[in-house]
Amino acid sequence: MRIFILSMVLGLLGAVSVLAAVEIALEGDPVTVIDEVYHRDGMAYVAIDDLLPPLRLTGTWNAVEHVYRIEGAFGTALISPGSRFLRQGGSFELLAQKPRFIDGRLRVSDDFIRKHLIPLADVRVIYRDLNPGVSPPVDESSAMDRLFSFLLRKEKPNDAPQLRAIALDPGHGGQDPGSIGLNGVKEKDVTLALAQHLQKQVKMELGIPVYLTRDADYGLGLEDRFRTAAQPDVDALLLLHAQSSFGLQAQGVFLYVRPIELNEDTPASVDESQKLAEILSAALTQAGFVVQGILSAPLLPMGQGDLPTVLVEAGFLTNPDDRPILDAAEGQQRFAAALFAGLKKFGEKRQKSGDL
Numbered sequence: 001m002r003i004f005i006l007s008m009v010l011g012l013l014g015a016v017s018v019l020a021a022v023e024i025a026l027e028g029d030p031v032t033v034i035d036e037v038y039h040r041d042g043m044a045y046v047a048i049d050d051l052l053p054p055l056r057l058t059g060t061w062n063a064v065e066h067v068y069r070i071e072g073a074f075g076t077a078l079i080s081p082g083s084r085f086l087r088q089g090g091s092f093e094l095l096a097q098k099p100r101f102i103d104g105r106l107r108v109s110d111d112f113i114r115k116h117l118i119p120l121a122d123v124r125v126i127y128r129d130l131n132p133g134v135s136p137p138v139d140e141s142s143a144m145d146r147l148f149s150f151l152l153r154k155e156k157p158n159d160a161p162q163l164r165a166i167a168l169d170p171g172h173g174g175q176d177p178g179s180i181g182l183n184g185v186k187e188k189d190v191t192l193a194l195a196q197h198l199q200k201q202v203k204m205e206l207g208i209p210v211y212l213t214r215d216a217d218y219g220l221g222l223e224d225r226f227r228t229a230a231q232p233d234v235d236a237l238l239l240l241h242a243q244s245s246f247g248l249q250a251q252g253v254f255l256y257v258r259p260i261e262l263n264e265d266t267p268a269s270v271d272e273s274q275k276l277a278e279i280l281s282a283a284l285t286q287a288g289f290v291v292q293g294i295l296s297a298p299l300l301p302m303g304q305g306d307l308p309t310v311l312v313e314a315g316f317l318t319n320p321d322d323r324p325i326l327d328a329a330e331g332q333q334r335f336a337a338a339l340f341a342g343l344k345k346f347g348e349k350r351q352k353s354g355d356l
């Protein structure tokens with residue numbers, strides 16, 4: 001039976017301090033002081049790479065799978081910045097906070113250290129937060145504003161090609177399968193396949209960069225998704241999704257754009273997202289797909305800013321006509337080709353109209 005000694009040196013309640021540190025050691029070992037402690041949302045975060053050696057555990061980051069693997073006598077445990085779970089074999093522990101990248105290193109919360117990491121060590125652990133509970137409260141609305149204002153286009157040079165780069169966000173991923181359709185087809189797999197077909201075609205025919213928010217089956221937070229799309233040369237963003245419904249009848253493509261922001265900086269007449277959606281709709285219709293409409297999406301996380309952005313609900317995975325298209329390479333390629341035709345036309349129109 002393992003016993004954990006958790007002791008805390010309480011700081012002055014309410015005091016705000018920049019300095020912070022934690023001490024960690026297996027009982028009997030010299031104490032390791034980690035003074036790189038970040039406070040976010042009222043919680044202390046410490047780099048996982050700093051925590052493991054004192055616990056005689058090892059860790060490796062897999063950039064392809066977006067997973068951090070913790071190994072020790074207990075076996076293997078997996079965490080990911082995109083996931084709220086710690087996975088050990090077939091079992092999952094729910095985390096109060098996801099691990100997160102701060103200042104280039106993967107960091108875990110104080111809560112994670114106490115409840116999930118320390119129990120992985122095979123002897124007693126001493127862990128002290130030398131300066132607990134002292135971070136100022138985070139203003140939620142300003143955090144959301146920062147997140148959503150990513151999608152602002154930078155000035156485009158005059159000699160730039162029609163489109164300099166595009167960003168694609170295959171919806172869902174990892175532990176979030178999205179909607180599930182007939183034959184168990186998962187939205188996360190369909191969206192990734194569509195993105196990859198489209199990426200290939202854009203690269204081959206336009207020779208411009210295509211940024212994918214994810215290129216494999218892993219989960220991502222909103223912030224990571226928008227950060228990818230916020231590259232300075234991105235001229236259009238497509239968010240790719242597919243739906244499911246309780247009935248089999250619901251069918252067809254829906255395109256969503258941000259509600260028009262009525263303020264002086266963004267005159268409603270220059271709504272390029274709407275233009276992009278209309279061009280995509282025409283291209284999809286021409287390719288034989290059923291487009292049900294272009295809708296405004298106040299509830300969908302689509303960011304803010306002037307980057308032309310369209311959320312594509314590619315069809316219903318529960319519909320007997322849509323599903324075989326979205327679930328097969330041939331259909332995915334055809335759908336991606338229609339989106340490509342629309343994007344290409346959008347680029348040409350923008351160049352012609354001098355709207356750079």
Ligand SMILES: [Zn+2]
Pocket residue numbers: 171172178179187240241242
């Ligand atoms: Zn979705």
